Amino acid sequence: MAGSSVEELRESALAALAAATDLEGIQAARTAWLGRKGPIVDALRSIKDVAPEERRSLGLALNQLRDEIEATLGERERRLEEEAMSLRLAQERLDVTLPGRPRAVGGPHPLRMAEAELVHVLREIGFSVAQGPEVESEHLNFEALNIPADHPAREMQDTFYLSDLPGLLLRTHTSPVQVRAMREHAPNPLRVICPGRVYRRDDDVTHSPVFHQIEGLAVGEGIGMHHLKATLYEFARRLFGADVRLRLRPSYFPFTEPSAELDVGCPFCGGKGCRVCKGTGFIEVLGSGMVHPHVLREGGYDPARCTGFAFGLGIERTAMLHYGIDDVRLLYTSDLRFLSQFQGSEA
Ligand SMILES: [Zn+2]
Structure with a gap:
């Protein structure tokens, strides 16, 4: 080739x-x-x-x-x-420039936000948190708090009794936690708050069978009404603002003597009088008083040596005042249209 x-x-x-x-x-x-x-x-x-x-x-x-x-x-x-x-x-191209699908993120419930704010303020003032069971003995819920079996308050607070467990009930207030805390600390001085869920048989526009309270208790030697007033005023000013109008008004509770209620100036009308404050210009936020000697003895303190003051308020009411909510049922219906309005807001 x-x-x-x-x-x-x-x-x-x-x-x-x-x-x-x-x-x-x-x-x-x-x-x-x-x-x-x-x-x-x-x-x-x-x-x-x-x-x-x-x-x-x-x-x-x-x-x-x-x-x-x-x-x-x-x-x-x-x-x-x-x-x-x-x-x-x-x-087979993937378009990574599309925005992602956002995942819904939950937030704290307005009741929890209000509770956290109350606890925060009271801890700053010097109280520590105590907790107790929601199923409580009849004795700690009533008798220890100077509410005997024939006391009209026992009917007023129509209670959930546990039919299978005689002597036990769903606590009607957080006050039994105060007795439990006193029994733990007596005879030493004590400053505690008790936040928690409580139960009564009311069920209407302004009452729910389940609601939340926070109570405070200070016991020691030489504690007087002036300590109560100063503490409550400081608490209310930190919570509602330094220029809030305050009023301490005589009242009655079985577990305190003397007793007083704290009113704050109505935030809705600025004191002129409106539907919310029923024309008075004030809204009742808190019950209080000097701890009854009977309760001190139940807690293990000697009323001749020690005195104390106590106060309690509803967390629902505080949340409603704080956030301008006009129907308590909104707090329990799990309606996201309502709840999502509190996302990202500060208590
Ligand atoms: Zn008003």
């Missing part, structure tokens, strides 16, 4: 390769041109038939042609694979 024949072989090879436009065609062209029965191998075998002085240059030319065909096929194969990859990338 002469050099010119190698050039012809090359031209027909390149023409055939140009027609191979997919991976299958390339594989077929490779087998046809470079296989054991292909023209290159054929030509190499026939080298022995040419003149000895031409063998070397012919062998060189054929080897170069074989390398060229291999390189051309390899290059075309690589390009086809690249194109296939780009096509796949385009088809």
